[in-house]
Amino acid sequence: MHEMGIAMEIVEIAISSIPDNIKNACVERVNLKVGKLSAIVPESLRFCFDIVSKDTPLAGAKLNIEEIPVVARCRECDFKWTINSPVFKCKKCESGLIDIVSGRELDIISIEVAEE
Amino acid sequence: MEIKVVRRVLDVNEKMAQQNRNLFAEKGIFVLNVMSSPGSGKTATLERTLSYIMPEIKTAVIVGDICTSNDADRLARTGVPVVQVNTDEFGGDCHLAAHVIEKAASNIDLDDIDFLIVENIGNLVCPAEFDIGEDARVVVLSVTEGEDKPLKYPLMFRECNAAILNKIDLLPYLEYDKNSTLKNIQQINPGMPVFEISATKNTGFDPWIEWLKNKVKSKQNKKS
Numbered sequence: 001m002h003e004m005g006i007a008m009e010i011v012e013i014a015i016s017s018i019p020d021n022i023k024n025a026c027v028e029r030v031n032l033k034v035g036k037l038s039a040i041v042p043e044s045l046r047f048c049f050d051i052v053s054k055d056t057p058l059a060g061a062k063l064n065i066e067e068i069p070v071v072a073r074c075r076e077c078d079f080k081w082t083i084n085s086p087v088f089k090c091k092k093c094e095s096g097l098i099d100i101v102s103g104r105e106l107d108i109i110s111i112e113v114a115e116e
Numbered sequence: 117m118e119i120k121v122v123r124r125v126l127d128v129n130e131k132m133a134q135q136n137r138n139l140f141a142e143k144g145i146f147v148l149n150v151m152s153s154p155g156s157g158k159t160a161t162l163e164r165t166l167s168y169i170m171p172e173i174k175t176a177v178i179v180g181d182i183c184t185s186n187d188a189d190r191l192a193r194t195g196v197p198v199v200q201v202n203t204d205e206f207g208g209d210c211h212l213a214a215h216v217i218e219k220a221a222s223n224i225d226l227d228d229i230d231f232l233i234v235e236n237i238g239n240l241v242c243p244a245e246f247d248i249g250e251d252a253r254v255v256v257l258s259v260t261e262g263e264d265k266p267l268k269y270p271l272m273f274r275e276c277n278a279a280i281l282n283k284i285d286l287l288p289y290l291e292y293d294k295n296s297t298l299k300n301i302q303q304i305n306p307g308m309p310v311f312e313i314s315a316t317k318n319t320g321f322d323p324w325i326e327w328l329k330n331k332v333k334s335k336q337n338k339k340s
Contacts, residue, residue, distance in 0.1 A: 096306020
């Protein structure tokens with residue numbers, strides 16, 4: 001639901017990451033990591049990004065989203081597994097004391113700028 | 117040419133949240149972020165809660181709504197300082213972000229309170245994603261909603277430290293499987309305390325109030 005705000009944030013971070021020595025930079029691609037446990041719908045994010053990137057160096061850029069699975073580790077028995085359904089208990093020992101290792105990401109990894 | 121960025125998109129919010137957290141720690145204020153779906157009885161629960169803790173615990177409330185000051189008006193009647201935030205001033209947002217809390221808190225005398233309640237926007241999705249600098253998060257749900265709410269909104273139930281199950285006085289009139297709800301909550305967040313209450317009938321509040329008072333006191337002790 002807040003994908004518009006996220007898209008605006010992405011555009012801002014991407015623009016501020018363009019090195020000063022590149023004039024009239026044209027960003028072709030933004031590489032993102034989005035965890036499956038984050039409240040972001042990739043399709044909505046792409047839609048919003050296309051709107052807010054208009055008239056910026058990111059206009060027409062592709063949003064490349066790598067979805068990161070939810071991985072947990074048990075604090076009791078150290079077992080590590082991928083969570084595919086909403087059950088947050090250790091698959092091996094059934095303990096509820098687990099840490100989410102990945103799946104909450106919402107990171108900009110890099111931007112790709114067209115070569116002059 | 118690829119340019120490495122490696123930044124969290126919510127970086128700005130997280131920094132602001134940490135700033136809020138430092139300020140609240142310095143003042144010894146326990147901050148509770150209360151979230152729920154619309155209509156679960158969040159405001160009624162808070163009205164009743166305030167009647168239990170005031171004046172023993174000096175409290176202020178920040179109320180977020182997309183529109184209207186109805187909730188703020190109701191809470192102000194209990195005598196606590198209330199700051200209303202309408203998010204349409206900030207873009208009609210579906211959640212409260214850290215900078216909104218910072219601005220709202222500047223309208224509260226922080227030296228005069230021990231407890232700050234933030235009543236978030238009624239929404240089980242977005243508020244879970246945004247750190248506002250709180251100490252604990254509570255989700256309110258009610259027995260007129262589906263038993264599978266925790267499974268449909270796992271992030272919310274993972275991120276919260278406690279749940280309040282409201283409107284339990286309606287159970288005799290509903291085809292509602294309470295045990296199924298409790299099981300679903302434990303599946304998402306094993307060990308999460310669940311307080312079964314009725315805000316309108318004023319029942320079940322004692323364990324919840326005790327939980328709250330312990331949290332507020334331990335934050336005060338950390339300061340002194």
